[in-house]
Amino acid sequence: MPGTAVNGRSDSLSSICRRCQIVQATMVVRTEPLCDDCFIKYINSKIIKRLETFRPRHSSKKSPRKYLLPVSFGASSLSLLHILDARLQRQRGRPGNADYELEIVHIDTTAASQNPPEASSPSPTTKLQLLKQHYPLHNYHLIPLEAVYDQPSDSILTETLSSLSISSSHNDALNPSPVSASSSRATPLAQLTNLLNPLSPTSRADVLLQLRTSLLYHTALSLNASTLLLSSTSTSLASLTLSTCAKGRGHTLGHLLAEGPTHLSGLSQHFPCRDLLKQELETYATAVLPSSLASLCLPSSMTHENNGKTVPTPASAKTTTIDELVTRFFTDVEASYPNIVTNVVKTASRLVAPQTSSNDEGSDGPRRCRLCRMPVPAGGFGILGWGGDQAVMGSRDDGDGNGNGNGNGNGNGNGNGNGNGNGNGNGNWNGLEDDKQGSSLCYGCSRSATGFEQLLP
Amino acid sequence: MASDTISITVEFTGGLELLFGNKKKHTVSLPGASKTKNPDITFLVNHLCENLMQDSRRELFVLDGGVRPGILVLINDADWELEGEEKYELQSGDHVLFVSTLHGG
Amino acid sequence: MPPAPCAICETNRALILRPKNHQKLCKTCFINVFETEIHNTIISNKLFSRGEKVAIGASGGKDSTVLASVLKTLNERYDYGVKLMLLSIDEGIKGYRDDSLETVKRNAQQYDMPLTIVGYDELYGWTMDQVVEQVGKKGNCTYCGVFRRQALDRGAATLGVRHVVTGHNADDIAETVLMNLLRGDLPRLSRTTSIITSTPSASVSDDPNSHTNIKRSKPLKYAYEKEIVLYAHHKSLDYFSTECIYSPEAFRGSARALIKNLERVRPSAILDVVRSGEDMGKLVPGASNSCAGECGGKSQVLEEEVGGCGSSNSSALGGEMAALDKQFGHNEAAEMDVLETEIRLKPKSPGQENGRDISKELRRPKNSRSKNAPTIEKKSIRQVMGQCSRCGYLSSQAICKACMLLEGLNKNRPRTMVVGE
Numbered sequence: 012m013p014g015t016a017v018n019g020r021s022d023s024l025s026s027i028c029r030r031c032q033i034v035q036a037t038m039v040v041r042t043e044p045l046c047d048d049c050f051i052k053y054i055n056s057k058i059i060k061r062l063e064t065f066r067p068r069h070s071s072k073k074s075p076r077k078y079l080l081p082v083s084f085g086a087s088s089l090s091l092l093h094i095l096d097a098r099l100q101r102q103r104g105r106p107g108n109a110d111y112e113l114e115i116v117h118i119d120t121t122a123a124s125q126n127p128p129e130a131s132s133p134s135p136t137t138k139l140q141l142l143k144q145h146y147p148l149h150n151y152h153l154i155p156l157e158a159v160y161d162q163p164s165d166s167i168l169t170e171t172l173s174s175l176s177i178s179s180s181h182n183d184a185l186n187p188s189p190v191s192a193s194s195s196r197a198t199p200l201a202q203l204t205n206l207l208n209p210l211s212p213t214s215r216a217d218v219l220l221q222l223r224t225s226l227l228y229h230t231a232l233s234l235n236a237s238t239l240l241l242s243s244t245s246t247s248l249a250s251l252t253l254s255t256c257a258k259g260r261g262h263t264l265g266h267l268l269a270e271g272p273t274h275l276s277g278l279s280q281h282f283p284c285r286d287l288l289k290q291e292l293e294t295y296a297t298a299v300l301p302s303s304l305a306s307l308c309l310p311s312s313m314t315h316e317n318n319g320k321t322v323p324t325p326a327s328a329k330t331t332t333i334d335e336l337v338t339r340f341f342t343d344v345e346a347s348y349p350n351i352v353t354n355v356v357k358t359a360s361r362l363v364a365p366q367t368s369s370n371d372e373g374s375d376g377p378r379r380c381r382l383c384r385m386p387v388p389a390g391g392f393g394i395l396g397w398g399g400d401q402a403v404m405g406s407r408d409d410g411d412g413n414g415n416g417n418g419n420g421n422g423n424g425n426g427n428g429n430g431n432g433n434g435n436g437n438g439n440w441n442g443l444e445d446d447k448q449g450s451s452l453c454y455g456c457s458r459s460a461t462g463f464e465q466l467l468p
Numbered sequence: 469m470a471s472d473t474i475s476i477t478v479e480f481t482g483g484l485e486l487l488f489g490n491k492k493k494h495t496v497s498l499p500g501a502s503k504t505k506n507p508d509i510t511f512l513v514n515h516l517c518e519n520l521m522q523d524s525r526r527e528l529f530v531l532d533g534g535v536r537p538g539i540l541v542l543i544n545d546a547d548w549e550l551e552g553e554e555k556y557e558l559q560s561g562d563h564v565l566f567v568s569t570l571h572g573g
Numbered sequence: 574m575p576p577a578p579c580a581i582c583e584t585n586r587a588l589i590l591r592p593k594n595h596q597k598l599c600k601t602c603f604i605n606v607f608e609t610e611i612h613n614t615i616i617s618n619k620l621f622s623r624g625e626k627v628a629i630g631a632s633g634g635k636d637s638t639v640l641a642s643v644l645k646t647l648n649e650r651y652d653y654g655v656k657l658m659l660l661s662i663d664e665g666i667k668g669y670r671d672d673s674l675e676t677v678k679r680n681a682q683q684y685d686m687p688l689t690i691v692g693y694d695e696l697y698g699w700t701m702d703q704v705v706e707q708v709g710k711k712g713n714c715t716y717c718g719v720f721r722r723q724a725l726d727r728g729a730a731t732l733g734v735r736h737v738v739t740g741h742n743a744d745d746i747a748e749t750v751l752m753n754l755l756r757g758d759l760p761r762l763s764r765t766t767s768i769i770t771s772t773p774s775a776s777v778s779d780d781p782n783s784h785t786n787i788k789r790s791k792p793l794k795y796a797y798e799k800e801i802v803l804y805a806h807h808k809s810l811d812y813f814s815t816e817c818i819y820s821p822e823a824f825r826g827s828a829r830a831l832i833k834n835l836e837r838v839r840p841s842a843i844l845d846v847v848r849s850g851e852d853m854g855k856l857v858p859g860a861s862n863s864c865a866g867e868c869g870g871k872s873q874v875l876e877e878e879v880g881g882c883g884s885s886n887s888s889a890l891g892g893e894m895a896a897l898d899k900q901f902g903h904n905e906a907a908e909m910d911v912l913e914t915e916i917r918l919k920p921k922s923p924g925q926e927n928g929r930d931i932s933k934e935l936r937r938p939k940n941s942r943s944k945n946a947p948t949i950e951k952k953s954i955r956q957v958m959g960q961c962s963r964c965g966y967l968s969s970q971a972i973c974k975a976c977m978l979l980e981g982l983n984k985n986r987p988r989t990m991v992v993g994e
Contacts, residue, residue, distance in 0.1 A: 042902060213839045253754065257835050257842050261849025265856050333842065336834055340827075348894050350901035351755060358757040362856040397848065398614055398768070398795055454848055458841055482635070482802065483814040537833040540802060547590040550577065550597065568814070569802045570829070 040291065041349060047298065054287065054295045058094050061283040065238070065271070076111040079236035081118065081227055084138055086296035086308045087242040087284055093299060095240070096146045113149040114234050115142065118223050120156045122200050123207055138307055145301060152230070156219070159226050159468040160199035206466040214459035216332040217258055221383040221456065222468070228275055228384070239273070239280040245353045246289035246345050247338075248282065252359040254337040260455030263385045265364030268356070274364070274386055285356060288349055289342075380453035382460055382467055393450030394457040472500045474507065474560045478516065482568035484539070487523040494520060498558065506557040509541070509548065512564065529566075538570040581606070589807075592799035595840055600807050607804050611792055612647050618768050620738075620790045623654035628734045630725050631659040631680065631688070633673030636740025638680055638812040639801045640793055644738070645684045659684075660737065662724045663692040664717060665700020676813040683811060691728035693720055697975070699982055707982055719974045726787040734787075741791040744798035744832060747843045750850035751828040756897065763854035766847060768794050797843060799836075827894070 028036045028046035030053070036044030045053065080095065082088040095113060102110060119135045133141070135153055143151050197205070203222075207215050231239050243251065248268060255264055266274045273280050284292060296308055345352050380387050452460060460467065478494045485492045498507045498515060507515075513535060517526055530536060534554070541548040542565040543556055558564075577587045577597050585599035591606075598606065615621060629644065631637045644657055661677045663670055674690060681688035694700045697720060699707075704716050729737050746766060753762040764770065769790045793801065805812060835842035961973035972980070 211839070253751065253831075256750065256754065256849040256853070257846055258839075259841075259845030259848045262852035262856070264853060331838055333835060333838055336831070336838060340831055348898035350898045351894060354757045354897075354901045355754055358754060358759055361759060361858060362853060363858050364856070391852075398617060454852075455845070458839075458845060481806075481814065537837050538799075540799060542806070545807075546588040549590045550587060565806075567802055567806060569799050570833075 038294070051295065051298060054090070054291065055094060057286050058091065058283045059098065061281065061285070062095075062098070065279070065281055076238065077114055077234065077236040078111055078238045078240050079114045079116055079227075079231040079234060080240045080242070081116050082142070082242075084117070084307045085242075086293040087244050087247070087289065089142075089300055089304055089308060090292050090296045091240065091242040091284060092142070092146060096148060099148060114152065114231075114236055115139075115146075115149050116152045116154060116227065116230055118154050118156055118226060120219065120223065123156050123203060123219055133307075141303060141307070145304060152234075154226065154230060155200075156222060156226065157199035157203040159222050160202045202466065202468070206463060209463070210459065212330050213258075213332040213334075216334050217455075217459040218382065220334070221459075225382075225384045228273070228278060231278055232275065237277065237279060239278065241280060241282050242284050243282050244284045244287050244289045244292055245356050246341055248285055248359075249344075249352045249355040250334070250338045250341045252355055253340070254334050255455075257333050257337060258455050259458055260383075260453070262388070262391060262453070263383070263455070264359050265362045266385060268360045268362075269364060270360075274384075286353065288345055288352065290345060380456050381451040381464060382456040383453060385453060387453045391453055392457075393452065394454055394461070395450075397454075473497045474500050474558055476512075476558055476560065476562045476564060478512070478520075479563065479565045480567075481565070482539075483570075484529065484566055484568045487525065487529055488516075488520050489522045496520070506559065508554060508558065509543075509556050509564070510554045512558060513554075528568075535566070538568065540567045540569060541565070542567070589803060592797045592803070592836070592840060593844070604804065604807060607796070607800055608643055608646060608650075611643055611796060612651060614768075614795055615647065615653075615792055618790075620769065620792060621653050621655045621736075624656075625736055626656045626658070626732075626734045627736045627738055628658050628660040628689075628725075628729045628732065629686075630737055630739045631661045631677045632740075633661070633676035633680065633813040634740070635801055635805050635810075635812045635814070636742055636793065636798075638676075638810050639805050640738065640740040641680060641684050641686065642808065642810055643804075644792065645686070657686055658732070658734070659686050659688040660725065660728050660732070660734075661688065661690045662721065662728060663690050664721070665693045665702050667702055673813045676811060679811055689728065689732055691724065691731065693724065696720070696724055696727050697979055699979070704982065707985065716978055719978055723973075723975050725789075729787050736788045736790070738790050738792055740793055740801075742793045742796050742798045742801055743843050743847055744829075746791075746794060746850065747846035748828045748832050750846050750853075751831060755828065757901075759857045762850065763857045766850040766854055795844065795847070 026036055026044045028034050028049050029043040030045060030049040034046040034048070037047050038045055038050060040050060040053065078095075080088070080092060082092060092113075092115065099111070099113065117135055117139050121135065139151050139153050143149075207218065210218060227239065251267065252264065255261060255267060268282075270281055271279050293308070297305055300308075341352060378387055378389075378392075379385060380392070450457060450461075451464060475495060475497050478496050479492055480488050480494075481492060488494065496512070496515070498512065500506065513530060517530060521529065528536065529539070535541060541553075543551045544563055545565075548554075548556060579585045579587045579599035579602050580596050581598060581602040585601065587597035588600055589598045589603045590596075591598055591603065621627065627644075629637060629641050631641060641657070641659060647653065648655055648657060659677060659681050661674060663674060677688060677690070680686075692700065694703075701717055701720075708716070725737050725739070729735070749765045750762065753759070753765060769788060804810075832843060832846070835846070839845075961976055962971055964973065964976055
């Protein structure tokens with residue numbers, strides 16, 4: 012890759028690689044000029060360094076640890092797979108070394124997509140098989156998103172092994188296995204579509220994300236995997252931080268970015284790529300992956316097709332989602348101010364997950380949101396009972412411009428000087444009224460899915 | 469013969485007037501019904517940029533082909549989104565107000 | 574498009590599309606809803622007490638004008654029993670403040686409120702024009718910013734008023750939340766979303782003229798900026814707009830643009846950011862966790878503050894993103910090749926350790942339970958809140974910024990300049 016400047020600064024290209032001091036540098040990474048080989052070493056070492064931090068202590072060939080690696084066929088997940096595979100081969104080559112097994116999972120969201128798949132692009136099944144050809148050591152699973160509807164409803168709450176039927180081929184989604192719920196229910200696919208269709212673009216993307224995440228966690232548990240390896244880069248974690256914040260989900264940040272135990276007991280998560288920038292991994296992927304895999308990597312640009320031409324999507328187009336907006340923002344920031352990106356992640360990672368008090372406990376542990384399954388402290392359910400939202404109870408206001416219903420805070424007509432401002436029937440804003448509201452969704456999920464709780468899995 | 473031009477008043481507040489010669493109220497004449505419909509807001513915005521704006525910083529008024537986010541548009545005191553936004557067809561005597569909300573206070 | 578009826582009264586024609594949630598409302602109902610929500614904010618946060626003297630920080634801009642108008646209306650309608658007055662600060666910049674001060678004078682008449690204008694010259698002995706003469710055009714924004722923070726407090730103290738209200742709105746708060754995330758400033762994040770802040774002195778002061786212990790609240794905290802503009806328009810309120818160009822370099826500029834774009838995609842996004850900010854504030858290690866909310870959200874404010882005019886910030890912040898990027902990069906480069914590194918922040922100026930150590934250490938939480946984990950980073954930030962030895966103002970330095978700047982100015986003051994009145 013001569014001439015590639017990872018950070019767009021080409022002024023140091025005529026210098027010698029800072030690391031090996033031998034070869035001409037071909038790119039600038041952060042501020043260092045590096046040659047190809049040293050760049051690859053740099054990426055490898057960053058990731059392996061992180062992997063070393065949670066090397067299993069008690070491991071044996073009899074009960075190897077299982078790691079679950081979700082792949083999206085993007086540069087990050089494929090690069091991580093590539094490195095993990097190489098490392099595993101090395102480990103197994105040495106007797107007595109800690110062993111682990113990799114479960115590779117792809118969650119197929121084709122059914123939820125609003126655009127028909129391009130005719131030329133390979134199906135998820137094909138792509139997964141291609142991966143298996145190149146990295147045969149591991150187990151591969153293809154799970155359609157609608158499988159969230161295929162599970163016993165209390166399985167996630169009690170976090171035990173479930174009788175989840177994991178489809179191993181895409182075709183199963185078209186011929187769904189019998190649902191465990193009553194047979195008058197629609198198919199999982201239909202249920203998913205019914206849930207997503209009426210939602211605004213942002214809400215839809217948000218609900219998809221929550222469903223996908225909880226399916227991932229659940230799959231890990233049912234496969235007996237103790238650890239989730241997530242390939243998110245610094246850039247995507249920064250985007251996640253800000254979009255989480257923008258969707259009113261700030262209270263989950265302590266859990267979302269944590270290294271180690273998650274909010275589900277028995278499951279840990281790690282982000283080995285969290286020190287790297289997305290553009291760095293994209294360059295890496297092009298360099299090390301076999302070409303048939305490198306061509307799979309999804310483009311990360313914010314463009315769309317318009318009359319056969321690729322045009323940049325304007326930031327304020329009506330179909331943009333919050334997630335896209337924020338991703339675009341950080342793609343820009345990453346190009347010019349990469350250290351700000353990594354700093355956002357460092358900052359957000361310092362937030363601690365809240366301690367749950369006895370107030371928050373239900374009979375099965377902390378009360379959880381119906382959609383995202385995150386533990387919610389008392390007062391955190393619903394969107395009412397908080398200074399910022401004084402809508403009259405029962406109005407279907409999902410914050411996406413569908414506000415209707417009668418009145419905001421003055422429906423009880425109290426202009427008679429008793430100074431009690433009860434927009435929702437009580438002058439009590441500390442939010443402990445959420446049980447009365449009957450909301451089972453946390454604040455962020457309420458914004459996306461209020462009114463559609465009955466359609467949730 | 470019916471008049472061929474439409475006369476409307478355009479007002480800028482919230483700091484926007486600074487882009488238009490520091491004048492808040494303007495009377496604007498637009499070519500009338502060409503083909504089947506009257507000029508719409510898109511047309512008006514373009515017209516304002518080309519003919520009335522006295523400042524080179526267009527991006528403070530329009531961005532990405534539309535009115536910049538943060539600027540409210542009221543047509544005869546009603547929010548333009550209730551009137552069809554950019555597609556609203558202007559009538560003679562209409563009052564269009566552009567208020568910028570992007571300023572300190 | 575056919576006219577739609579108002580969603581509340583279902584009678585009048587809807588003229589307003591409510592920015593907060595896209596509800597279609599008529600003028601009367603919108604005004605009513607807007608005012609009632611602010612009333613609810615005031616009541617539920619117990620902002621006022623009967624007989625209290627409250628000074629409204631008035632700049633003549635839309636926020637403070639709407640604030641004054643609404644407070645007057647609510648005070649009468651709901652009988653809060655507070656004594657309202659307008660307090661305006663004159664930085665002493667010829668031609669700049671003149672128009673806005675004229676507006677404030679008109680406001681005082683329109684709302685029938687007493688008005689006090691306090692100048693930098695009487696507060697500090699320097700007008701901004703004089704400061705600029707002394708230090709030139711670069712860095713003068715720092716002076717203005719620092720002086721302005723304390724000006725309201727000091728001005729209120731001279732009037733014997735212990736409570737100041739400002740017109741900070743939801744957009745300001747949301748923008749500051751995002752900005753603090755971008756800057757990596759967690760401590761400030763947990764203070765940003767407090768509706769009531771105060772600047773207590775480290776020791777109790779009996780002096781009624783002390784400018785510490787001034788309570789500051791933001792009744793418009795949950796009001797959308799767009800709604801404030803709409804309210805002002807439909808009530809034909811008189812306000813002055815200054816030109817505010819947000820430099821693309823500045824954090825505030827890009828955070829602001831992001832907020833506006835978020836709002837366009839999802840109207841509730843502004844409130845959602847505020848809510849996230851409040852929730853995240855509780856997750857900051859060592860911050861207000863300890864009071865478990867009992868302090869009622871009242872938290873101490875150091876010298877920096879929320880919101881403010883973009884123009885005053887933008888030139889001061891111009892290039893801030895680049896500067897911060899560079900600084901973070903230096904920290905980062907130190908750990909590039911090393912497995913274990915301790916990251917040290919930019920060393921603080923001497924005098925940091927002064928004063929009582931009221932606050933706690935902020936340490937990176939041990940999220941990783943693995944005992945084998947080598948330390949990749951270790952960071953500790955100490956927030957020491959003391960008081961300025963000159964004026965008693967709450968500060969993390971021995972001498973607060975204002976006093977320090979004044980010291981510098983006064984030392985170099987040319988003899989020919991006339992000081993004071």
